[in-house]
Every structure is written in C-alpha cells, then in structure tokens.
Amino acid sequence: MEFYDVINRRRSIRQFVDKEIPRDVLERILDAGLKAPSSNHQRRWELLTLTDKTIILSLAKLIKPYPCRITEPKSPQQEMFKIAYPKQRTMIEESSCVILPFFKQKYPLSEEKNGYGLMDYGATWALIENMLLAAAAEGLGSVVHIPVKKEPEQIRKFLSIPEGWGLPALVILGYANPDAEVPAQVKATVENRVRWNKW
Numbered sequence: 001m002e003f004y005d006v007i008n009r010r011r012s013i014r015q016f017v018d019k020e021i022p023r024d025v026l027e028r029i030l031d032a033g034l035k036a037p038s039s040n041h042q043r044r045w046e047l048l049t050l051t052d053k054t055i056i057l058s059l060a061k062l063i064k065p066y067p068c069r070i071t072e073p074k075s076p077q078q079e080m081f082k083i084a085y086p087k088q089r090t091m092i093e094e095s096s097c098v099i100l101p102f103f104k105q106k107y108p109l110s111e112e113k114n115g116y117g118l119m120d121y122g123a124t125w126a127l128i129e130n131m132l133l134a135a136a137a138e139g140l141g142s143v144v145h146i147p148v149k150k151e152p153e154q155i156r157k158f159l160s161i162p163e164g165w166g167l168p169a170l171v172i173l174g175y176a177n178p179d180a181e182v183p184a185q186v187k188a189t190v191e192n193r194v195r196w197n198k199w
Contacts, residue, residue: 001136001137006133006136006137007133009136010132010133010135010136010142011141011182011185012084012142012143012144012182013141013142013143013174013176013177013180013182014083014084014087014090014091014143014180014181015087015090015091015094015176015177015179015180015181016091016094016095016096016141016174016175016176016177016180017094017174017175017176017177017178018094019096019174019175020051020096021051021096021097021140021173021174021175025138025140026049026051026097026173028134028138029099029131029134029135029138029140029173030047030049030099030131032130032131032133032134033045033047033099033101033127033128033130033131033134034047034127035130036123036126036127036129036130037123037126038120038123038126038127039119039120039122039123040119042104042120044103044104044120045101045102045103045104045124045127046102046165047099047100047101047102048099048100048102048159048161049097049098049099049100050097050098050099050100051096051097056092056093056095056097056098057093058158059092059098059155059158059159060089060090060092060093061089062151062154062155062158063088063089063092063145063147063151064088064089064149064151065085065086065087065088065089065090066085066086066088067085067086068081068082068085068086070082076183076184076185076186077186079183079184080183082183083181083182083183084183088145091143091145091172092145092170092172094174094177095172095173095174096173096174096175097172097173097174098170098171098172098173099131099170099171099173100155100159100167100170100171101124101127101128101131101167101168101169101171102161102165102166102167103120103121103123103124103165103166103168104120104164104165104166105120105121105164105165105166106120106164109121109166120166121166121168124166124168125168125169128144128168128169128171131171132144132171135173139175140173140174140175140176141173141174141175141176141177141180142171142172142173142174143172144169144170144171144172145169145170145172146168146169146170147167147169147170152167155167
C-alpha cells in the first residue's frame with residue numbers, strides 16, 4: 001500500500017473479529033516500531049507481545065470500561081466518547097494481539113529532570129505510531145489504550161514487569177469487525193491547523 005494511503009486509512013478500531021494474526025505479519029509490525037527514532041539513539045524499548053488469548057482476557061479484566069451518558073452526540077468528541085468509553089475492556093477482549101511497549105524510565109516524569117524523561121517517553125510514541133501505520137498497511141485494525149489510575153501498577157504486577165519500565169499505552173491489534181463503530185474525525189488540515197513563519 002502506498003504510504004499516504006496508509007496515513008489516510010489508519011483509524012482507531014475498537015471492534016474485532018475472531019481471527020488470528022499470522023506471526024510474520026506481527027513481526028513486520030514490531031520491526032516497524034523498532035525502527036522509530038529514539039532518544040540518544042538508545043532504543044531502550046522492550047515490546048511485550050501478547051497473542052495467548054487466555055493472557056489477553058486476563059489483562060482485559062484490569063481495564064475498566066467507562067460509562068458514557070451521552071446518547072445524542074453533538075460533536076465528534078462526544079461521538080468518540082459514546083463509542084470509545086464503553087469499549088475499553090471489550091476491545092482488548094476481542095483483539096488478537098496486545099503489544100505493550102515499555103521504555104526504560106531513567107527519570108520520573110514528575111521530577112525536575114523530566115525533560116530527559118520526556119525524550120524516552122516521546123520516542124516510545126514514535127514507536128507506537130510506526131506500529132499503528134504498519135498495522136494499517138497490513139490490513140489490520142488498531143487502537144491504543146492509555147493506562148490510567150491503578151491500571152499501570154496492576155498491569156506491571158500481572159505481567160511481572162521489573163521496576164523502572166514505563167508503559168505509555170497498550171497497542172491493540174486485530175482484524176476489524178465490518179460493523180465496527182468509528183467516530184467522525186475532527187478536521188485537521190494544512191489549511192486550518194498550520195501556521196507559516198508566525199503564530
């Protein structure tokens with residue numbers, strides 16, 4: 001698939017069909033992630049890749065779906081809330097693969113030196129975006145879940161992750177359900193979001 005077609009096709013998909021992703025496809029997606037730029041060229045990442053459905057279902061129990069009281073959305077953001085919030089757990093349960101991209105967290109983001117910590121955190125998001133685009137190129141649906149509240153610590157304990165590793169998001173992959181609900185995108189274009197040479 002041509003690169004700009006991939007960019008335009010990538011959407012957040014939260015409903016999947018029960019179909020295994022071939023190992024070679026997953027390896028290409030993981031390899032694409034690992035080719036992302038990184039802080040000081042260190043590439044201090046470890047990608048924990050879950051394909052065992054029993055483990056995925058156990059992980060999903062740690063993720064709480066959020067209730068959404070919006071019944072008649074009046075904006076793309078409200079439509080996203082209505083679709084996405086209740087599916088935070090089920091999108092993991094239905095997925096074929098969950099990738100947890102951990103980065104070596106040398107500096108806590110809450111400390112004065114967090115500028116350095118943000119370098120590794122930001123580099124991990126570059127890795128995540130590479131994987132999302134690679135998934136689109138492979139004909140897969142994908143979405144991210146950002147761990148909140150008690151989730152990061154619960155995930156760390158459940159998967160026996162050593163101290164000192166940060167987890168910005170879970171990358172959730174699968175073959176899209178043809179009836180998957182997809183909210184309208186907010187229009188961000190060169191014309192309405194780009195300023196040239198001055199604010």
